[in-house]
Amino acid sequence: MSSIFEPEIIEVMEHSKSGQGKPTASLSTTEKEEIDREFSHYEDKGSVGLEALRIVQKHRGWVSDESLHAVSAYLDIPVAQLESVATYFQLIFRQPVGKEVIFLCKSASCWIMGCNRLQEKIQNKLQIKPGETTEDGIFTLLETPCLGDCDKAPVMMVGEEMHRNLTEADIDEILDNKANINRAEGCRHNHAEGSRHADKSAD
Numbered sequence: 001m002s003s004i005f006e007p008e009i010i011e012v013m014e015h016s017k018s019g020q021g022k023p024t025a026s027l028s029t030t031e032k033e034e035i036d037r038e039f040s041h042y043e044d045k046g047s048v049g050l051e052a053l054r055i056v057q058k059h060r061g062w063v064s065d066e067s068l069h070a071v072s073a074y075l076d077i078p079v080a081q082l083e084s085v086a087t088y089f090q091l092i093f094r095q096p097v098g099k100e101v102i103f104l105c106k107s108a109s110c111w112i113m114g115c116n117r118l119q120e121k122i123q124n125k126l127q128i129k130p131g132e133t134t135e136d137g138i139f140t141l142l143e144t145p146c147l148g149d150c151d152k153a154p155v156m157m158v159g160e161e162m163h164r165n166l167t168e169a170d171i172d173e174i175l176d177n178k179a180n181i182n183r184a185e186g187c188r189h190n191h192a193e194g195s196r197h198a199d200k201s202a203d
Contacts, residue, residue, distance in 0.1 A: 025066035027074055031055055035074065045075045049085050053092050062093040090144060098133045098140040100178050103157040106143050109150035118154055119143075121168045125175060138182045139175070 027035070038051045052071045057063050063071075063086055072079045086092040093101070104119055119130075122141060126134050133140040149155045152164035163174055 025064075025070040027056070027070050028059065031059055032074065035071075046077045046081070048075060049077060049082050050089060050092075053082065053086055053089075057092060061099075062096050064094075090142075096133070098138050099182050100138055100159050101140045101142060103142050103144045103147065104130075105145075105147040105149075105153070105155045105157075107146040107150060107153070109153040110155060113153040115154040118156070118166055118168065118171060121171045122175070125171065138179055 034055045035048060035052045038048045038055075039045065041051075042048050049071070052075060053063055053068075056067045056071060060067060068082055068086065069079060072082050086094055090103070102122065104115060104122065106115060123129055126139050126141065128134055128139070128141050130141050130143045144157075147155050147157055147162065149162065149164055154166045155162060155164045156166060157163070158174060158178060163170065
């Protein structure tokens with residue numbers, strides 16, 4: 001397992017925030033085009049910050065210090081302002097995460113309805129603790145104070161899908177399905193890459 005809160009990552013983040021050795025990076029043409037399309041929905045560039053971070057994360061999987069500086073430069077807004085946005089919104093990831101991020105609700109309602117048992121089930125099944133990612137890079141487990149579905153507790157969110165009234169059997173089904181989908185996609189990607197390299201060799 002790997003942790004998304006490793007000391008060296010935190011050190012890099014603090015180094016960046018100090019203003020020393022600022023990372024340099026650039027946005028891709030696709031990222032810029034998608035960000036530009038958001039301008040029509042807002043009064044000024046500064047208001048596009050959250051959407052820009054979402055776009056970058058969609059393409060890169062997470063928002064690194066380099067990505068944060070690139071967005072800051074493109075929108076001409078302070079890095080600190082973007083950092084505060086990224087910190088406030090829990091769906092913006094400032095460290096690498098798995099392809100499927102599990103948000104386990106730890107609200108009072110979910111606690112009463114057995115979320116601790118579900119957490120133990122997830123941890124034993126995936127062999128990770130909160131803040132860690134599975135060795136295959138598919139799952140990251142995170143805790144969240146509340147997902148806003150207290151009348152359907154216990155709940156968790158996997159990716160963008162909300163799962164309600166959960167049982168331990170549901171955990172097996174949900175995680176197995178997600179794992180199978182991701183592994184199948186990985187196989188298709190590897191097959192496509194192999195075919196592409198074979199075609200190049202033939203040329």
